[in-house]
Amino acid sequence: MASEVNVGLIGFGMAGQVFHAPVITAIDGLRLRSVSARKPEQQKVLQERYPGVAVVAHADDIIHDDDIDLVVVATSNDVHYTLAKAALLAGKHVVVEKPFTNTAAEADELITLAKERGLLLSVHHNARWNSDFLTVKKVMESGRLGRLVSFEARYDRFRNTLREGAWREAGLPGSGILYDLGAHLIDQSLQLFGTPEAINADLRKQRPGAQAVDDFELILHYPQLKVSLKGAMLVKEPSPRYALYGLNGAFVKYGVDPQEAALKAGESPRGNPDWGRESSDIWGKLNVLQAGTDIIEYIESERGNYPAFYRNIWAAVLGRQTLAVKPEEARNVIRIIELAEKSWMERRTVDFNL
Numbered sequence: 001m002a003s004e005v006n007v008g009l010i011g012f013g014m015a016g017q018v019f020h021a022p023v024i025t026a027i028d029g030l031r032l033r034s035v036s037a038r039k040p041e042q043q044k045v046l047q048e049r050y051p052g053v054a055v056v057a058h059a060d061d062i063i064h065d066d067d068i069d070l071v072v073v074a075t076s077n078d079v080h081y082t083l084a085k086a087a088l089l090a091g092k093h094v095v096v097e098k099p100f101t102n103t104a105a106e107a108d109e110l111i112t113l114a115k116e117r118g119l120l121l122s123v124h125h126n127a128r129w130n131s132d133f134l135t136v137k138k139v140m141e142s143g144r145l146g147r148l149v150s151f152e153a154r155y156d157r158f159r160n161t162l163r164e165g166a167w168r169e170a171g172l173p174g175s176g177i178l179y180d181l182g183a184h185l186i187d188q189s190l191q192l193f194g195t196p197e198a199i200n201a202d203l204r205k206q207r208p209g210a211q212a213v214d215d216f217e218l219i220l221h222y223p224q225l226k227v228s229l230k231g232a233m234l235v236k237e238p239s240p241r242y243a244l245y246g247l248n249g250a251f252v253k254y255g256v257d258p259q260e261a262a263l264k265a266g267e268s269p270r271g272n273p274d275w276g277r278e279s280s281d282i283w284g285k286l287n288v289l290q291a292g293t294d295i296i297e298y299i300e301s302e303r304g305n306y307p308a309f310y311r312n313i314w315a316a317v318l319g320r321q322t323l324a325v326k327p328e329e330a331r332n333v334i335r336i337i338e339l340a341e342k343s344w345m346e347r348r349t350v351d352f353n354l
Contacts, residue, residue, distance in 0.1 A: 004031050005317050008062035008092075010083055011074035012037035012046055015097050018263045019126060020074050021050065023306050026270035029314045030070075034062055059083055063090045070120075070317060073097060076167040077174030081106040084121070088113045093120040093317050099183040100330040102174040104338055104354075107331035114327065120317055123330035126309050127184035128191060130257035131278050134302035136242050140192065144288050145246030152228045152243040153188065155181035156235035162209055169212050176212030177231050178203060178337055185229040186333045189220060193227065195332060196220035200349040201340035206234055218340050221349070248288045251299070255282025259304045269307045276304030 007024055009016055012035050024032050034054035037043045043055050059075075062068055063086050071087040073080055074097045081101045087094045088110065100123045101107045114121035127133060139145065157177075162169050168180055189196075204215040215234070220227040242253040259269075259276055269275040278301040286297045308324075315321035335354065343350045 003029055003318065005029060005069045005314055006031050006033045006067055007070045007072060008033060008065060008068040009035040009072045009074060010059045010062055011076075011097075012042040013074070013076075016074040017042075017045060018260065019124070019306070020072055020097075021046075022263050022268055023310050024072070025050065026268050026307055027310045027314055029318075030310060033068060034065065036062055059086075063087050063092065069093060070095065070313070072124075074124075077102060077179060078167070078172055080174075081110065084110050085113065088117055088119055088121065091117065091119070095122050095124055095313060096330075097124045098187070098330065098333070099123075099174065099179045099337070100327065100334055102179075102334070104331055104335040107327065107334050111327045111331060120313070120323065121327045122313060122316075122323055122325045123327060124309065125184070125187045125325050125330060125333075126306050127188060127257075128325070129276075129305040129308050130259070131276055131301045131304035132241050132253050132255070132257055132284075133188050134304070135253065135284055135299060136244065136251070137192070138302055139244065139251045139284070139286065139299060144248060144286065144290075145244060145251060146248035146288075148225055148244060148246045150226050150228070150243075150245040151189070151192070152240070153185050153230070154235075154239055154241055155185055155231040156238060157181075157233050158236045159233050160207060162207060169210070169214075171211030176214065177233060178213045178216045178340065181231040182216055182218070182229065182337065182340075183333050185231070186218070186336050187329070189227050189229060190329060190332055190336075193220075193222055193225065196222055196227070196336075196352050198349050198351050199336060199339045199343055201343040203340065203344040206232070216340070218336075220336075242284070248290070249286070249295075250288075251284055251286050253282075253284030255279075257304045259306050263306075276306070277301075278304075 036056050071092040072095045073083045084094050198221040202217045203213045206215045215232040218229040240252045244251040283298045312324040316323045
């Protein structure tokens with residue numbers, strides 16, 4: 001294969017417009033060749049921003065295009081599995097927007113199919129390259145907190161009304177913020193700590209007329225460590241995004257990674273020397289006991305780096321790098337969501353099992 005990888009993007013809603021197209025087009029070696037966009041307003045935006053990219057009406061026009069090497073599925077969650085399967089059967093490498101699938105069984109089937117066909121399969125867990133998460137990793141690796149005993153992470157919004165016609169808020173499989181925002185937090189926790197021993201969950205529908213989960217709390221049980229993951233749609237006053245407590249002290253981080261806001265504003269990471277840089281007023285606070293003395297420091301945040309995901313995809317397709325986001329890891333995210341739903345339904349802690 002030549003060093004240029006032709007990409008077809010299925011879906012040009014928020015995910016396609018904000019998280020995929022601008023990043024794909026910022027990566028040397030990736031060529032965004034065609035995009036499926038059903039709505040006239042999406043087609044207009046696509047033609048204005050990417051005049052050299054073909055606009056197609058149907059996913060099949062991308063899946064069965066012989067010139068496409070990599071298919072990116074950035075649609076509603078209910079068709080991730082079917083579109084990814086069709087693309088793999090057509091001999092394409094595939095990236096799926098998170099959450100991977102609606103069930104672990106579907107994920108397992110896709111993983112097996114990709115292996116049988118010798119194709120790349122990955123999931124867009126781009127929050128691994130958030131500035132705040134990269135900073136949390138740096139603080140943990142420094143060892144200054146001592147043995148970690150409690151890890152808390154939140155992903156909150158404030159929207160007290162439902163969006164009419166929004167698939168994420170419909171009462172469908174894969175809808176709700178546990179699959180949406182929760183998938184990020186679960187993936188990050190698995191990266192830091194591996195799979196837990198057990199899980200218990202509290203899942204709520206709090207807004208009037210809510211059909212999908214809009215408030216969640218998961219507790220992941222590890223030996224000598226409690227991991228608490230939360231997300232809600234009715235948080236007007238923000239809590240810390242991360243709070244880490246260890247035998248030597250704490251690290252607390254407010255604020256959010258700036259990349260999403262920059263992408264929504266139409267900025268591109270290409271040639272931007274300040275891409276992913278946080279403002280110093282949201283750097284995290286480290287408070288530790290060191291040699292009998294209280295030490296307080298504000299830790300400069302790491303730079304966010306969403307392009308790293310697609311640089312790795314390009315290199316992995318060409319066989320130059322190991323895949324960063326492995327489908328088995330994304331599959332375990334879905335399994336934890338399934339077990340969280342079971343925990344809440346049965347009002348008990350459930351053991352993690354594959």
